[in-house]
Amino acid sequence: MDILEIFVSLGFWAALVRMATPLIFGTLGELICERAGVLNLGIEGIMTMGAMVAWMWVYQGGDLWTAVLVAAVFGALFGLLHSGFSVYLGVSQHVTGIGITLLASALSYFAFRMLLPDVTTPPKIDPFKPYPIPGLSELPFLGEVLFTQSPLTYLAFFLVPVVGYGLYRTPLGLALRMVGENPMAVEAQGIDVHRLRTAAVMLGSAFMAVGGAFLTISVFDAFYIGMINGRGWICVALVIFASWRPGKALLGALLFAAFEALQIRVQQSASAFIPYQFFLMMPYVLSILAMIVMSRRAAYPKALLVPFRKGER
C-alpha cells in the first residue's frame, strides 16, 4: 500500500479518531491535575484499573454506561490516594505517582486473576457499538470518520471544550489554575488549597480511568495484561506538547494517533525490507520531535511539583 493510498482511505481516518479517544481522556485528566500543580504519574496504573473494573462490571452482567461510571469512581479513589500522599503529606509527586501506577496495575491483574482463576483465553463481553449520529453520519467521508464512532469517543471530543470552558471561564477554573501557579494567592482568598488540589486530582484521575475503560468496553472486548501499553506515559508527554491547554491537547492526541494508525498500515506494506520495529518506534520518535517544537515556549504551571504547606513562605 502506498502512503498516499493510506491517507485517502476512510479506514485510516476512522482508526485515527478511535485511537485518539483514550489519549484525549488521559491527556485531559493529566492536564487537570497538572494545572492544579500536581503531576500524576499514576496515570498508567489508573488507566489499567479503569480498563479492568469497567470490563469486569460488564462481564458480571452490568450495564455499559454504569461501567463507565464505576471506572470513573475507581479512578477518583486512586486520585484520592495520590493526593493523600502528594498534596496533604507533600511527599515527592514522582515517587507517589510511580507507586500508584505499580499498585493500581498490579491490583488490577491480581483482581482479574482472583475473579477469573480458570480462564486461559481472555473472555469476551459485548462492547459499545459504533453509534451513527442520525443525519450527520450520512455526510460523505466525515460521516464515517467522525460520526460513526463509539459514544465514548463523542464524549471525549465533547469534554475538550467543556474542560476548556471550565478552566478559563468559571471562578472554580480560575482558582484551579491559580492553585497551580501560586497556592498562596488562593489561600489568601480563603479557599482551601489542599481540598481544591485533591478535587482536581480526583477529577483528572476519573478521566484517566474512563480512558482506560474505553479500551476494554469499546475498542476491544476483553481485558488482558499490559494492554495500556504506555498510553498513560504518552498522555504525560502530550500535556507538555499541549502547553497545558485543552485545545492543543486534542491536537496532540490526534497527531499521535495519526502516527500510530499510519505506523500499523505502513508496517503491513513495507515490512519486506524495513524491520517492523522501526515502525513501532516511529510514533514515539515523531512525538518527541513534535514536542520539542511545540513546547519550547511552554509556560508550565509555576507551582507544579511544589507541595503547599500552610504558614510557609
Add this chain to the structure above:
Amino acid sequence: MPEAQQPAAVEAAVQPVLRLSGVTKRFGALTANNAISLDLQGGEILALLGENGAGKTTLMSILFGHYVADDGEIAAFGAPLPAGSPKAAIAAGIGMVHQHFTLGENLSVLDNIVLGTEPLWALGQNSGNAKQKVNELAGRFGLDIDPQRLIRDLSVGERQRVEILKALYRGARILILDEPTAVLTPQEVESFFATLKAMVADGLSIIFISHKLNEVMAIADRVAVLRQGSLVADFPIAEASRESLAEAMVGRAVELPERETQSAGDTVLNLQDVSLRDSAGKTLLDNVSLTLKAGEVLGIAGVSGNGQGPLADLLSGLAAPDAGALQVLGDRVTKVSPAAMLNRGIGRVPEDRHATGVIGDFSVEENLVLEVYGDSRFCRFGFLKGAALRRNAETLIEDFDIRGADPQTTTRSLSGGNMQKVILARVLTEKPRVILANQPTRGLDVGAAATVQRLLFAACAEGAGVILISEDLEELLQMSDRVAVLYQGRLSDSMAVEEADLRTLGLMMAGHGPGEVGDAP
C-alpha cells in the same frame, strides 16, 4: 477647619478609622508586640517605622487576621474586628499588600484581581463588568495597567500595582503596605507616591511600613516607631527629623560611617570594551569600560535588569566576555572561572545572600571557608581540618561581631545583617584587592547597613578597590568616590560623586545621556 461646618464630618474626623488598643503578641519567650495602642485617622498616611524584627510585620499580620493577638482589641470604623480572619478583615475594608507578592505568573492581571471575588461554583464569569471596574479604579488612582496582560510580562512595579488593585477591587478603605518601595526604582517610587496621594485624597487611609527614613519623611503625615516590640514614638511628621527617627528606631544615635578621602592608588581592575551576550545572542553588556583604583569605591547605579547581574557575573568569573579585555592588577585575564577570579584577588559579595551568598543549611564555620576550603590552612590530604575550621570561625565571629552565631550554628537561622557579616568576613579576611559588592545593604536595617558600609570602608583603607552595585542612590552617593550608570548594558563614563546628584542619576538611569540632562523636563 472646614469640617466644623458639618457635624457628620467632624465625627468622622474625630473617630479613628482604625484603633488598636493594647495589642500584645508573644511567640514563646519573645514578645513581638507589647501592648501597642495606635490610631489611624481617615485620609492619613501613617508610617510604621522600625528595624527588622521590631514587630512591624507581626502587628500588621494580627490586624489582617494572619495571627491572633494574645491580648488587646482592634476596631475598624468603630466596630470590633473579629480576630484571626483575613476574610473578616477584608469585609471590614482592610486591604494588605505584602512584601512578597502573591500573584500567578502565567495568569492575566484580571484573573489575579478577580480570584475569589465570585462564588466558586458559578457557571460563568462576568469579566466585562470586572474589567470595567478594574479600569475605573486604575484610572482613578493612576495605576495604569492593561487587565489582559500576563503577570510574567510585568515589571516589579507593575506587579505591585496589581496587588494594590486587588485590595481596592475588594473595596479596601484602609490599605496596609508592607515595605512597598523596597522593590521599586526611584522613578517608580515617585509615581507610587502620587498614587498614594490620590488614594488619601479619595478618603482612603494608609499604613506604610518602612525602614527608609527619607521616604517616610517624604510621604507620611504621621509616624509611629516600633522598637523591640514596643511603640516608642508616635508623632506628626512635622515634628520629626531624620536624626530623631533614626535614634527612635535604633534606640541610640546612629552615625553614618564617614571616611577620610584618600588618594587613589594603582589600577587594580580595568575593563576595556567588554561585551557579553547570552546564549540566545542578546547583548547583556555592550562595550563596557571601567577603571578601578586601589582605595576607591566605584558606584554602579541603574534600574535592575540593565546589566548589573551580567556585570557581577563577569567580575565573579561566572561569565566570560565575548569581546574586550579584562585586566586584574595589570594582568590580562584570559581563562575566566570563579576560581581564577578568586585567586587573582577578587572578593565577591553576591546580590542574593540566601541564594548565592551562603549555603543556608551549612554551619557558619563551613560557610566561612567556602571559597578557600582547599587551602592547606583548612585541608590536608583531601580532608578538612575540623579544628582549624572552628578556630577560624571563632576568630571571625569575634572580629566581625557576628551575633547569634557559634561555629556550629546553621547559617540559615542568622538574621540578614549577621548573614551578610558572615559573607563579608569570608571575603575580607582573604584581603582581596578588588571587592565586588552587589547590593550589600539591601534588606538590612539602619544599624546593620552602617556596619556593612564601615567594613567596606575599612577594606578600602587597606588598599582594596570596591565596585558597589546598588539601586539605593542615596547609598551610592554617600559611599562612592565615583559613580557610573548602567543602562541597557551600556556603562556611562564615571563622574566624581561631587558632580552627581539624585536627579541627574535618576534621569541617566532612565536612558537620558548626561549631556541632555540639563534640557530634560
